[in-house]
Amino acid sequence: MSLRTPKLRLGLLLLLTPMLLWLLLLIILPHVNMAIISLSERVSAGEYAFSLSNYAEFFTESLYWNTFLRTATMSILVTFLTLIIAFPVSYYIAKMLRGRTKGLVFALCLIPFWVSELVRTYGWMILLRETGVVSSSLQWLGLTDGPIEFLYNDAAIIVGLVYTSMLFMVVPLTTTLDSLDDSYIEAGYDLGGNGFTVMREVVIPHAMPGIVSGCIVVFMLTLGNYLTPALLGGKDSLWFTEQIFTQFITRFNWEQGSAFGILLLFLSSFIVWLGLKLSRQSFTRVMS
Amino acid sequence: MKKTMTKTALCALAASLTFAALPAQAETLRILTWGGYAPDNVVEMFEQQTGIDVEVTKSNNEGMISKLRATRGGGFDLVQPSQDRIVSAQADFNIYKPIDLSKIDASQMIGSMLDATKKSTTFEGAVYGVPHVWGTSGLVVNRDKAGSVKDYTDLCNADVAGKVSYRLKRPTLIGFAFAMGEDPFAAYGDVAKYTQIMDKVEKKLISCKANVKTYWEGGDALINLVRSGEVNAAMAWDAAGWKLNNENKAITFVSPKSGALGWIDTFAIPRKADNEAAAYQWINFVMQPKIAAMITEAAGNFTASQGADAYVNDTLKAQYQESFPPADVDNIKWYPPVPAGLEEIEGKVLDRVKAAG
Amino acid sequence: MTNSSSIITDVNAHPTQDSSAGPDTYDLECRNILKTFDGGFTAVDNVSFQIPKGSFFSILGPSGCGKTTLLRMLAGFEKPTSGDIFIKGQSVTNTPPNKRPVNMVFQHLALFPTMTVAENIAYGLRQRKVAKHEIGDRVKGVLQRVGLPDSGNKNIAQLSGGQKQRIAIARCLVLNPDVLLLDEPLGALDLKLREHMKIELKQLQEEFGTTFVYITHDQSEALVMSDQVAVMNHGAFVQQGTPHDLYYHPKDAFVAGFVGESNRWMGRISSQSANGLEITTDSGLGLHGVSGENQSFNNGDKVEIFVRPEAISLVRGQGDSNNSNQLACHVVNVLFDGAKSQILVKDPQSNGEVTVSMPQTADFENLRKGELLSLSWTTEQTRCYRVEG
Numbered sequence A: 001m002s003l004r005t006p007k008l009r010l011g012l013l014l015l016l017t018p019m020l021l022w023l024l025l026l027i028i029l030p031h032v033n034m035a036i037i038s039l040s041e042r043v044s045a046g047e048y049a050f051s052l053s054n055y056a057e058f059f060t061e062s063l064y065w066n067t068f069l070r071t072a073t074m075s076i077l078v079t080f081l082t083l084i085i086a087f088p089v090s091y092y093i094a095k096m097l098r099g100r101t102k103g104l105v106f107a108l109c110l111i112p113f114w115v116s117e118l119v120r121t122y123g124w125m126i127l128l129r130e131t132g133v134v135s136s137s138l139q140w141l142g143l144t145d146g147p148i149e150f151l152y153n154d155a156a157i158i159v160g161l162v163y164t165s166m167l168f169m170v171v172p173l174t175t176t177l178d179s180l181d182d183s184y185i186e187a188g189y190d191l192g193g194n195g196f197t198v199m200r201e202v203v204i205p206h207a208m209p210g211i212v213s214g215c216i217v218v219f220m221l222t223l224g225n226y227l228t229p230a231l232l233g234g235k236d237s238l239w240f241t242e243q244i245f246t247q248f249i250t251r252f253n254w255e256q257g258s259a260f261g262i263l264l265l266f267l268s269s270f271i272v273w274l275g276l277k278l279s280r281q282s283f284t285r286v287m288s
Numbered sequence B: 001m002k003k004t005m006t007k008t009a010l011c012a013l014a015a016s017l018t019f020a021a022l023p024a025q026a027e028t029l030r031i032l033t034w035g036g037y038a039p040d041n042v043v044e045m046f047e048q049q050t051g052i053d054v055e056v057t058k059s060n061n062e063g064m065i066s067k068l069r070a071t072r073g074g075g076f077d078l079v080q081p082s083q084d085r086i087v088s089a090q091a092d093f094n095i096y097k098p099i100d101l102s103k104i105d106a107s108q109m110i111g112s113m114l115d116a117t118k119k120s121t122t123f124e125g126a127v128y129g130v131p132h133v134w135g136t137s138g139l140v141v142n143r144d145k146a147g148s149v150k151d152y153t154d155l156c157n158a159d160v161a162g163k164v165s166y167r168l169k170r171p172t173l174i175g176f177a178f179a180m181g182e183d184p185f186a187a188y189g190d191v192a193k194y195t196q197i198m199d200k201v202e203k204k205l206i207s208c209k210a211n212v213k214t215y216w217e218g219g220d221a222l223i224n225l226v227r228s229g230e231v232n233a234a235m236a237w238d239a240a241g242w243k244l245n246n247e248n249k250a251i252t253f254v255s256p257k258s259g260a261l262g263w264i265d266t267f268a269i270p271r272k273a274d275n276e277a278a279a280y281q282w283i284n285f286v287m288q289p290k291i292a293a294m295i296t297e298a299a300g301n302f303t304a305s306q307g308a309d310a311y312v313n314d315t316l317k318a319q320y321q322e323s324f325p326p327a328d329v330d331n332i333k334w335y336p337p338v339p340a341g342l343e344e345i346e347g348k349v350l351d352r353v354k355a356a357g
Numbered sequence C: 001m002t003n004s005s006s007i008i009t010d011v012n013a014h015p016t017q018d019s020s021a022g023p024d025t026y027d028l029e030c031r032n033i034l035k036t037f038d039g040g041f042t043a044v045d046n047v048s049f050q051i052p053k054g055s056f057f058s059i060l061g062p063s064g065c066g067k068t069t070l071l072r073m074l075a076g077f078e079k080p081t082s083g084d085i086f087i088k089g090q091s092v093t094n095t096p097p098n099k100r101p102v103n104m105v106f107q108h109l110a111l112f113p114t115m116t117v118a119e120n121i122a123y124g125l126r127q128r129k130v131a132k133h134e135i136g137d138r139v140k141g142v143l144q145r146v147g148l149p150d151s152g153n154k155n156i157a158q159l160s161g162g163q164k165q166r167i168a169i170a171r172c173l174v175l176n177p178d179v180l181l182l183d184e185p186l187g188a189l190d191l192k193l194r195e196h197m198k199i200e201l202k203q204l205q206e207e208f209g210t211t212f213v214y215i216t217h218d219q220s221e222a223l224v225m226s227d228q229v230a231v232m233n234h235g236a237f238v239q240q241g242t243p244h245d246l247y248y249h250p251k252d253a254f255v256a257g258f259v260g261e262s263n264r265w266m267g268r269i270s271s272q273s274a275n276g277l278e279i280t281t282d283s284g285l286g287l288h289g290v291s292g293e294n295q296s297f298n299n300g301d302k303v304e305i306f307v308r309p310e311a312i313s314l315v316r317g318q319g320d321s322n323n324s325n326q327l328a329c330h331v332v333n334v335l336f337d338g339a340k341s342q343i344l345v346k347d348p349q350s351n352g353e354v355t356v357s358m359p360q361t362a363d364f365e366n367l368r369k370g371e372l373l374s375l376s377w378t379t380e381q382t383r384c385y386r387v388e389g
């Protein structure tokens, strides 16, 4: 026995090595690096000094935290809308359908995600633009006189983001709802509940871990989305990740960009933490 | 036992690293450039002639600088930033190496353009760029529907409301400054003056925002907007206007009253280029008049190649002449090198314009 | 409390079917219930029965015979293809499950894991809009009655199997249903607990006086607890009666084999007389027996012969008895189980195995494998049932 332990431990270590390396190289190191960069300021060409000014900039320049606030509220709205739309879909798939149709409909939900986000977003642009499908159909039906522009506004951004997020809500919801044995629902009715109370007291509490994990994923993905707001939002897109991208790529201001990146990480984690507190869920339970 | 296992693991790791680091077999030339500057037919000819594989990555000024900054000047053998963006990037990030002018066939280049580029890309006594393609930014206008648009600020006119597009990038700031009677280039060295000009431009752009359909990002997006009739007037590159003109005679590039903005895209060598020799080979290859004309065909812009005009198709020449009467050519405002720090001022202006309701 | 006597001491204390009584003396009545599923498969085939108020009614049948389907129709989760269901004389065939005065204890109990014990029990009361303070009182009361007065704040996961069982029943009984339906609720418990819960369930039923409809495939559960048992096979009721009836007067070979343990032989009638039947088994044994309920035979008919293990007398070594059936066997195995110990013996003549109850006398304590035993049993305890073909 005493001989086995070190060998076992080494085996475990070797098994875990790829994951630990991945964690270290792709998650921890870049973030540490980013944190270091964010704490420096360009003094002159090629010369940098320690400074907190990049963080101060975020809080003093109303433009930046307004952008963050806007991004966060819209992400919360998108998360909520996605949940409202995805829940009935997931319930239908998990509880109403059986056998092959179930698999088929579930797969149908995944099909849009076989193409890249860029293509999907362009699809929406083709539909929504002034000379696009929706506008022309409305004119053809005689419902409007002139073309209508559906693109380049917040509604377009939200539609695009909800569409992009659907999968990440439907999958965890369907999985948790699928794990709810029909007998619980039947017991809910048997004891006198109606459709609404059974949903509220039996189904939703059971699906809560799925709802919360779906919401976390959708919220984080939406907050971190870059393409959809930029392409569908047009002149009013104004998304925080876009701001980070701009700082890094077009301003060459890695220091500011890093500070924004770190702030995004902490602020979004804070919002998720708040959400978990409010819904009385624990992170480990939700993710298990 | 323990030792051998660790050793095996280390060997495996080392082996995989070695494989990853092995250079590709054939000689390659990695170019970071704009769309159209290294068209497939030219690449093919070059590969046949030299046996060198060419890998082309498409980008823009900011993308090029960012990529090279991230790799500290590695990953590519040849880049093509605009001449005004070289010196500041070199001062800040040290990503280029000086051009060895002795390896360039200067006789293939238009002398005045070569001299101007050499001058504007000189940093601490060394030259960092030679010219390749040049062109202008100005107005792309559908003359049937937006005939009133003659200058940048005309984009804010009520008669084109909702049918206008421009980029939220520095050329727009510069163009509007000129149209508002300022000379931003003269103020390059004077931060206070420049800030004041930019404030003025900011106000104008914010008040003009309601007129704008969307800020365009890529050339293709702009062409789509104008082609579909969703936009009738835009600030854009001349090549885009001429391309649209091929399809619809009403649309063309118009040189603004306050002057088109002239740019020259260069050849520059990244500091950690692996295959410098191939880069020089490519420069001399594409500057041959016939090849340069092929690039003009693909990019829609003229090159600094001496005598290439003779091989360019007549349509493009006619379009050029229509857009640029001789007086307008003299009125082109050529970008001087951007001093470090200005871009930060401009950046905040752009952010505020974007955020304005 | 309608019933204070115990099934264990007095089997016939309850009213049995009485055609003169009106329909409302029955808590539950089914008339010609038929259920055919989409595929054309008939799961419940023309079943009719009546359950008197306050009785414990079991439906016993092998797996897949349609018990759950029948129960789900009673609860309202499944609609009968034809037939009618009455509760207290009212037809509920078209009443949705949440409006029926019946409640169901599910096979895996279906206690809501997201609620505490008290919340689980209060759930049904809340649906009925019972006043808050009354809910508290009634929950406390029912917890008291099922013997778990302090468990209200526990999570479901903190309960033992038997406690869960009691909570599941309490959750239904707190609503005072006319009928409580139970779908093999003991199936998931281990043997020991199951034995214990059998008795407890019966006591609960008597204490609350609620009509229980209990389905199971375990004949021992049905026999111990029920006032009435219906044996079901292939979707139809084969026989209905008291446990005593079913055990001692099975109507056909299926019931005889399914209810209680039996030694079985296949054979043919060789002759009939006033003293009974003479049968020759397929393995060549000659046996004396009687015909089962409502059976009559011709010579040469194929029959199945049933002899209960406890009906067989034993003598160690060579021995004689007055019983008409005698068999000398060797001990193959002693299956020791205290008072329920059995001996497995082999008859050298036909090479067939026979199970015998071990007499609880000192004589048989040191029984060894291979030892010779003389088995004997009477003609009356040898029952023959017709087998088709």
Ligand SMILES: Nc1ncnc2c1ncn2[C@@H]1O[C@H](COP(=O)(O)OP(=O)(O)OP(=O)(O)O)[C@@H](O)[C@H]1O
Pocket: C037, C038, C039, C041, C043, C061, C062, C063, C064, C065, C066, C067, C068, C069, C070, C217
């Ligand atoms: N929804 C359905 N569609 C088709 N056939 C069904 C359906 N539900 C049950 N059956 C069939 O009806 C028959 C009876 O099923 P049921 O569940 O009532 O059996 P059971 O007696 O409860 O068995 P067990 O003791 O195993 O629970 C089975 O053969 C089953 O396959």
Ligand SMILES: [Mg+2]
Pocket: C067, C068, C069, C183
């Ligand atoms: Mg069942």
